[in-house]
Amino acid sequence: MVIRLLSAAGININGDMPWDIHVHDEHFYPAVLKYGSLALGESYMAGWWDSPEVDETIHHMLKARLDEQIKASWALKRDILLSRLFNFQHPEQAFKNGRRHYDLGNDLFSLMLDKRMTYTCAFWEHADTLDAAQEEKLDLTCRKLHLQPGMRVLDIGCGWGSFAKYAAENYGVHVTGITISEEQARLAAERCQGLSVDIRVMDYRSMTEKFDAIASLGMFEHVGYRNYHAYMKMARTCLRDNGLFLLHTIGGNRSFTMADPWLGKYIFPNTTIPSIAQIGKAIEDYFVMEHWQNFSVYYDKTLMAWYRQFNDHWDQLKDRYDNTFRRMWNYYLQSCAGSFRARCSQLWQVVLSPYGVPGGYNIPEKQVATAEKILHS
Structure with missing residues (x-):
């Protein structure tokens, strides 16, 4: 058979x-x-x-x-x-879920990822290297949010601070980044030292402050379908009426209530990949959908770049991680790449506004030497 x-x-x-x-x-x-x-x-x-x-x-x-x-x-x-009966992403469990993956070791992620440690899909349209592709994605995100100097920005699931650092350096904004990982928060604070960036260890449900823009890059997969409505309600509560919210998430072609069994057991505990229908249902009480972009073919390329870097640096990791971990990690990266290549998995960036952008939404052109212009002004 x-x-x-x-x-x-x-x-x-x-x-x-x-x-x-x-x-x-x-x-x-x-x-x-x-x-x-x-x-x-x-x-x-x-x-x-x-x-x-x-x-x-x-x-x-x-x-x-x-x-x-x-x-x-x-x-x-x-x-x-x-998964349909119980909420496996309630606040206490959410901390446990996240720490099982993101606290594996900053050494692992620093050697596998780009120089900014961006653990989300890169944007390869005008880039030939992982570093350049991740910067393209970060800049595209900033432009989609219409960031301007002096804005207060919330970064939900800030990781090691790549977006917070880039936005503060190049767009002159103040970023509050939140994560449930102590390891991520410690390194993110170090990497953003001297910038207008505040890193906090907290669950998103505890946030009540107001912001001019909100970014959620690679966080929504950990929310769980029973919490989608609460997540969008929190984002709307924290976003000013004229602000923009960018949701960057892996997506599925069909609606499910749990992730692939192997991925959920060994890599991302209790994750759920949202569908268009699930996202649409969650936002309908809170936001107008302004822009929806799918660049899932770039996640295949990103995952394979991570796979190569992980194995290129294995000699620096093998004293801490055994060969079973290596096979597990390689299977994770390669199987996910195969799923994106088969178009079974998607990567979406969705721009949302509370009441609709007057006159319609647009994505500003990329600026040259943005940081220099900010400093000069």
């Missing part, structure tokens, strides 16, 4: 193509049939199978819709039911 399913996706066992699977342990077959994507990832971590290009293997599987041909196990059906 497994051989037949894989063959339908153009994947051969022990074949010569880069996406073919080489099986080292026969337990691979019954495990995948019984537990689907969870077993696929776990068996890779255990070394039961390999592929020269795991990203292409996953790409082929998803393009052939193999995930739809293997029935969900009882355990998965149970987890789906529980």
Whole structure:
């Protein structure tokens, strides 16, 4: 059955193509049939199978819709039911969820990411390197928010401060960044030292201050579908009537209440990828949708850049992380890249306003030497 399913996706066992699977342990077959994507990832971590290009293997599987041909196990059906009954992203649990991933170690992320440590999709339209592509994304975000010197900006899920630092340096704004990770907050404060940036460890639900603009870059995936309405209500409460809110999030083609089982178990606990319908339902009481952009093809390229940098720096990481972690992390990066390549996953930037921008919304052209102009003025 497994051989037949894989063959339908153009994947051969022990074949010569880069996406073919080489099986080292026969337990691979019954495990995948019984537990689907969870077993696929776990068996890779255990070394039961390999592929020269795991990203292409996953790409082929998803393009052939193999995930739809293997029935969900009882355990998965149970987890789906529980995700609909309980809020696994309530404030106390949210801190635990975030820390399991983002507190793995600043050394890991500093070696894998760009020089600004931007852990969200880059914008490669006019860039050839990861550093340049991330700066393009940060600048595009600032322009979409119509940032002007002196504005107060809220950065929800600020990470290691890449957006806060860029916006403060290049657009002369004051940024309040919030995160639930102590490790992120400590390094973000160090990297933003001397700038008009305030980094706080807090849950988004505790924020009540007013801001001229709000950015949420790669945070909404951790909110959970039961909290989408509360998240948008908080953003509206904290945004001035003439302000803009930019939501940058991974998106799915269909509405679900939980993430992929393997990804949820090993990488991002209790995450949920929102759909257009779920986002639309959440914003309808609070915002006007001004602009919606999909640049998901760039996440494939971003993930593969992270994959290369992680492995290029493995010698600096191997004393702290074992080989099972390396296989887990490689599977995470490559499988996600394959999902974006198959167009099963999307990346959206959505610009929202409280009452609609008078005369219509526009994205300002990129300015040259913005920081110099601010300093001169």
